[in-house]
Amino acid sequence: MDSSGPGDLRETVTLGVEEEFLLLDRKAYRPVGRGSQVLEAGRRRLRPGQLVPEISEAMVETVSDVCGTGAQLRGELVRLRGAAARAAGEAECLLLASGTSPLGRSGPGTEDDPPEVPPLRRHPRYLRIRERFGPLVRDQGVCSCHVHVGVPDVGTAVAVVNHLRPWLPLLLALTANSPYWNGADTGYASWRTMLWRRWPTAGPPPVLRSAEHYEEVVRTLVASGAAQDPAMVYWYARPSRHVPTVEVRVADVLPTVAETVAYALVVRAAVVRARAAVRAGVLPPRVEQDVLVAACWQAAREGATGELLDLIGGSAPAATPVVRQIETARRLLGPHLPDRGEQALVNAWLDRLAEEGGAADRQRALHRGTGRLDGLVEHLTLADPAHAPEAARGTLSRCAPPVSDPKEAT
16 A cells, blocks of 8 residues: 555555355245355355354355455455355355344254254354353354454554554444344344344453553453453454454444445554554553443444444544544545545445445335335345346345354354
8 A cells, every 4th residue: 555645554454354144044034044055055166264154054154365455355245245145045045134134033042942043053162152151142143244454463453453442333333234133123223233242252342551461361361261262252353363464343244345345445444544553652542441332332222323422533522423423534534545446435435324324224214115024134135146137136235364264253
């Protein structure tokens, strides 16, 4: 990335994206436990590690290659989504791009649940998690989007995460895409966040003094039993354990490739800005952990159209319309988006969020328009290229690094 603004880095800043999707029955539009069949079908189209399992048999996850530009990332996501949708079609199911299932439960179910609730994937790691955490595993089949941005070392990653903490509520608000769950409107823009937050290590990261302090905290969490292993430290932003990146895990999976790419570019710009601050010796903003937790809850509740504690504007936190914080983000991150095409893509996404709201708002608008949750689901599923003419899907979008071991998937 050529230097064309304050703090931009001269090397290429790489990025990658992991997207989780739900599998639905073709007729009932409810989650179905066919993950193993979809993974088997996907092996014929994708390299190992590009389509991986998740904790529920009603889920799969795609993992992009390392990309240097937004255009490269777009090509990757189009390829991966298309292959995953085709694999789902071969297994007689649909691929859903929503943080939660509007109809039915996505599992994992327990022995007390009816048989139609998809089961836990029978992998040794997931079985150990269930043995340790018991009913907490129930209904953790929810779908997020993880963005990886390259950094040189763990020490840099730790320092960058400290600077990213105030951005996490806004990033969550902008990507909320799970208002419906199990047949009802939850009243939240991101119900996925509330289900996922039940894990003892899920939530905003603490302030960390150094790479050594980070490792000490992780060791202590594992020793306590609150995390089975280091990969189970589910902070919303963290140094990756398996690749040299900062991993931002706060977002719901988004409906379209264009939105996902724009969001990933926003995250990369925030990381570049944070690295510039670290190099300049600027201390991270002081945000109390309980305030940050409250702001993340507020973001999950309100989404892109409500008010949110402003943690990025530089003054004392106060409830501020998200639309105003979008303009603050545009001003702060613009200098770190030197590519004009990428800047145009991000600006178009932010403009749309400011004018129309986010994906959760579009889900509700579609539900009001159809009056049926199954009608909404029709517009959320990704078309199988082999069956695309059969269904007019995608109205929601119109109106609106390798990981193969399940140890790293959840």
